Amino acid sequence: xxxxxxxxxxxxxxxxxxAEVDQVDDQLRQLVDDMFETMYQAPGxxxxxTQVDVHKRVIVVDISKDQDEPRVFINPEILAGDGVEEMDxxxxxxxxxxxxxxxxxxxRLRALNSAGEVFELEADGLLAVCVQHEIDHLDxxxxxxxxxxxxxxxxxxxxxxxxxxxxxxxAAAEKHAEPVI
Ligand code: K1U
Ligand code: ZN
Numbered sequence: 157x158x159x160x161x162x163x164x165x166x167x168x169x170x171x172x173x174x175a176e177v178d179q180v181d182d183q184l185r186q187l188v189d190d191m192f193e194t195m196y197q198a199p200g201x202x203x204x205x206t207q208v209d210v211h212k213r214v215i216v217v218d219i220s221k222d223q224d225e226p227r228v229f230i231n232p233e234i235l236a237g238d239g240v241e242e243m244d245x246x247x248x249x250x251x252x253x254x255x256x257x258x259x260x261x262x263x264r265l266r267a268l269n270s271a272g273e274v275f276e277l278e279a280d281g282l283l284a285v286c287v288q289h290e291i292d293h294l295d296x297x298x299x300x301x302x303x304x305x306x307x308x309x310x311x312x313x314x315x316x317x318x319x320x321x322x323x324x325x326x327a328a329a330e331k332h333a334e335p336v337i
Contacts, residue, residue, distance in 0.1 A: 160194045160208035164324070165250045165298060166312055174204075174211045174294040177230050180272035184214070188228050188270055191216045196223050198325070200248045202286040204293030207249050215290035219282050229267035232291055235276070236264045243285050245299045252318065252329025253311050257302045259288045 163170050177184060187210060195203040195216055205214040217227045239261030246254045262280040265287060269275055279287055289299060300308045323329050 157193045158190045159197055160190055162194065162198070162203075162207050162248050163209055164319070165247075165300060165315060167249075169209055170206060170249055170293070170298060171296040172206065172211050173296050174206050174213045177212050177214060177268070180230060180268055180270065184212070184230070185270055187212070187214060188216060192218075192226055195248075198248050199223075200246075201282070202290045203248065204290045206293045206296070213294050215287070215294065217283070217286050217290065219286060228270045229265070229287065229290075230269070230272075232265055232267040232287065232294075234260075234263050234265050234288070234291065237288075238262050239280075241281070241285055243282070245285065245289060247289070247299055249293075250298065250300060250311065250315065251323075251325060253300070253314070255299065255303055255307070257285075257289075257299050259285050263287065 187205065191203050191205065191208065191214070194208060195218070201219045202215065202217045205212050213231045215229045215232060217229070218225050237260030240258055241261035242256055242258045244254045245257045261284065263284045264276065264278050266274060266276045292298070300311055318329055
């Protein structure tokens with residue numbers, strides 16, 4: 157197992173569209189294990205392969221308090237979505253920033269599991285929001301794209317300042333948090 161480096165906004169590699177996985181093999185399962193280790197250590201409730209500079213359609217999610225409900229989605233597809241949910245979102249690639257975003261409240265999705273089998277799932281609440289946020293990463297989209305250009309610019313400056321000060325993870329960023337108005 158390994159802790160992988162997480163790319164930070166505005167790194168252009170976060171804008172790359174991830175490719176479909178054509179074979180679920182031991183190498184891919186190793187990537188999934190490393191992504192879980194990286195997500196749990198951050199800590200976060202989701203992680204997309206794009207964020208660790210691997211451009212394959214793989215996401216991991218665990219919204220449980222005890223980090224004991226790991227979920228893997230390979231080639232995830234949203235089949236349907238309805239309702240509107242507004243939630244404060246964070247992102248391991250935008251450390252220390254939380255902003256309100258609107259998404260579908262309820263989704264139905266299809267994906268492959270780590271054995272390469274197709275499954276379908278209905279999700280709502282935090283799970284639905286987190287899965288939509290992660291699928292956006294696979295498409296090169298970040299939650300800051302839903303904000304105004306002015307807010308995005310302020311976030312970019314805040315992250316540049318954090319980098320200059322050597323603050324490069326979520327925990328450290330939260331200690332030095334200043335609001336983005
Ligand atoms: O994709 C990511 O960068 C992970 C991100 C997922 C996410 C959070 C909130 C709404 C939508 C998607 C995070 O995990 S940010 C950190 C976070 O939310 C958290 C960390 C520890 C405990 C609980 C939450
Ligand atoms: Zn994110």
